[in-house]
Amino acid sequence: MVVHELPFPTVWENGVQAGYGGNQEWFSQVFQRTAGCASVTGANLAAYYASRTAESRGLYSGNTERFSKSEYLRVMEEVYRYMTPGPMGFPVAGRFVQKFLQFAGEHGSTFRAHTMFHRCGCEERMTFLKEAIAKGNPVAFLVLRHRAPEMRENNWHWVTITGWIEDADGEQVIVSNCGEREVYPAEMLLENHRGNVLRMVWFSR
Template structure:
């Protein structure tokens, strides 16, 4: 399964083809560019929901310049720490809640943390159900990966956005599709959960019932 309109988070450019998701390198300062993956993921979630509910936010992502302006606006609410960045789903949601309150929106953050201690982590099944709930309702999911484990495709201490999930019966594994700084990645979810040292988590922003 996947969100209904993954193309809403794609940018088509003649020079470099399709960019999958936004890039933290579009921030204006070097500090923002090194810490900006969390606000970048949040921007993607918010822009997507604003396409579903046009006019809810003053975000028109029609050009790279416009997206860069939105990134700056989101940063002012969802602001990474100078040392650790945006290193928890709680910090992500606190900032998102401030932004949503500022605009008078009753959208809500839903989050599932993955503890560094293995015995306190949710099971793979619980994570899959969380993702299925989000994707079935057409919500992209922000994914915090504090340590990539044995998943070579991932970058540690990093946020990206999940747009799809599928089960591969032959390999008995769940694969997630992630947009990350212009790339489209396929990640073995179970392998990440089994091998990550520091955990991470998942966040989506939910529209109220009967909002549409």
């Protein structure tokens, strides 16, 4: 088995691991907890880039050597002001790109977006995310609709792709989802089917 995984933020609270990235359940308001997944993904990107380069340090107003839940939540709340969901949440990938670039720019960082919004096969999607991971970039992944039973709870939802695995059984994708590290078979997650509507984006400096 070969694991290609970014050094993604581990979040701590009182000496105990609280999350692999952020969790929308940490928000204080009910609607935020229901519809704040885009903000969590944006905060995940901000925390990751702030911890990797001095040029992006302004994206995260906390300790990037050891991420605390309270400081992570503060950044989630800040990103939420940019990615405030409407009655249907925040299901527009192009708007996510616009708002993350705005947030980054107003915090001293300039990025370029790389998007995959069109329908395509699993192999093309894997090539896209492998390039992102190889270059040290997480992938914001929007699942608008997915036919797999395993994805029932993840429809109309943003997660963060943090790596991929290759082993004898094929390829798998690692994601941060509501503060949990989850692994899905690539052929299932990225399947090209009319019942699946998927959007992917990563950013580079």
